[in-house]
Amino acid sequence: MKSTNPDDLERLAAITPSGAMKRQIEDAIFENLLATDPEAALKRAKATDAPLVAAVQLAKIGASLLTSDPEKAFGIGADILAACPEKLAPEKRIDIGSNNMSWGAEPNTATKFMESLLIKDPSRTLEMTTAGSDTVSATFRDLSRKWAERDLPAYTDWVNHQSDPGIRNAAASQIVSQLSSQGHFQEAAEWAMSGQKPDPGNLYNLAIQWSRSNREDASAWVESVNVSEDVKSNLRSFLKHNE
Known part of the structure; x- marks a missing residue:
């Protein structure tokens, strides 16, 4: 279909009902443009109504x-x-x-x-x-996880320079996850409690990971951590239900 005359493809796309065939035709139109006129392809992409x-x-x-x-x-x-x-x-x-x-x-x-x-x-x-x-996207979480997996020291340095509490908490969760997976639970605990308002989700995930490695140490940390009684009660429940 890519070798079909572009004008013919445009006319065919105009009369084809929505569905898989129309998408294939539109893909072929775009691929032709990308190969012959990248600027026109860019203009077409920006004008596309479907975000994905x-x-x-x-x-x-x-x-x-x-x-x-x-x-x-x-x-x-x-x-x-x-x-x-x-x-x-x-x-x-x-x-x-x-x-x-x-x-x-x-x-x-x-x-x-x-x-x-x-x-x-x-x-x-x-x-x-x-x-x-104002929110942390799924894309941010996915890319931050990949960076933390690839180069944790560089990623950690970047997180340390973040001033927005929401971004910092979301970014810190990847450090907690990586440190936990490496068995560095005390350091992970420090990161889970860092920031102006620690994210309970980081604490719960750490508690579960830690308990799988050493339940006694995880329980001792839960009892010593400086959080509200509601959060502490939830942490105890997490440990109990993951025995």
């Missing part, structure tokens, strides 16, 4: 510029986040066994492109995900 489709199309353009024009690639990354401020891939239900279901998202062109930006300049990429937003 726009994100994927923009990512294809951005990926082609990563080496030749990284500044423009980062600009396109900002366009992607503007189109999809919360998440870059649709979620779907996943069967995890024992009649349990979970929700997850498969990596797509947009998520992979943002990961490429993260590798090139991690701090700039994370800051792009929080620009102009």
